[in-house]
Amino acid sequence: MATSRASGGAAGRALGARLLTYLESKKNLAGSACGVAGLGLGLAGVGGSYWPVVVAGLYGAGVLIAPPETVAPPLYPDAAEQLGVVREDFGRLREYLAEVELPPAAGGKLAELVELYAALLDPGWVADALAADPESVHSLSRAIRLDVPECVDTYNRTRWWTRLTPGGESPERHLERQLTVLYDEAERVTAGLREAEARRQQTHTTYLEERGRS
DSSP states (O other): OHHHHHHHHHHHHHHHHHHHHHHTSHHHHHHHHHHHHHHHHHHTTTTGGGHHHHHHHHHHHHHHHSOOOOOOOOOOOOHHHHHHHHHHHHHHHHHHHTTOOOOHHHHHHHHHHHHHHHHHHSTTHHHHHHHTOHHHHHHHHHIIIIIHHHHHHHHHHHHHHHHHSOOSSOHHHHHHHHHHHHHHHHHHHHHHHHHHHHHHHHHHHHHHHHHHHO
């Protein structure tokens, strides 16, 4: 019984909220303005005994001609804010990696990868160039939040099972291959940023040369 009353109360509040939203809408305001005009015509004798129909008709016309309600577009964080979040995630990743033990080869590759991430995220002109490329920011964020932790965690779990049932390619080798792929991906991001800066420099050179000739 209490549940039924609670459900009924929630439904009533929802209905009241929808009603209030409609009363404040452009359609209702426009319809009400036209309805008031119709009421004035009725008081002036226009429409005779059918003045309620005139009022209702004008209200409906006002509702139809009212401009549609606009919905504000979603707001997304700007590039600098987004990169700040990636830096925070990177800090948590480094804390996590400091607690894990990896074989020398994989540990060396991981250290190179983390060093490259740190260079890209270090505040300065490199990070500014990165922030101007949303696709690169997304790629770096995905690697830091998901790929690297998943690689390390999967290695640790697989290594445990391999001790029980040895055989097949070693977890260490899989981890090295995964980290190599991620390092290559980070290098492609770096190369893309370098090329973008080179194009920017060339564009500015061309602008200065054309300005000098004019």
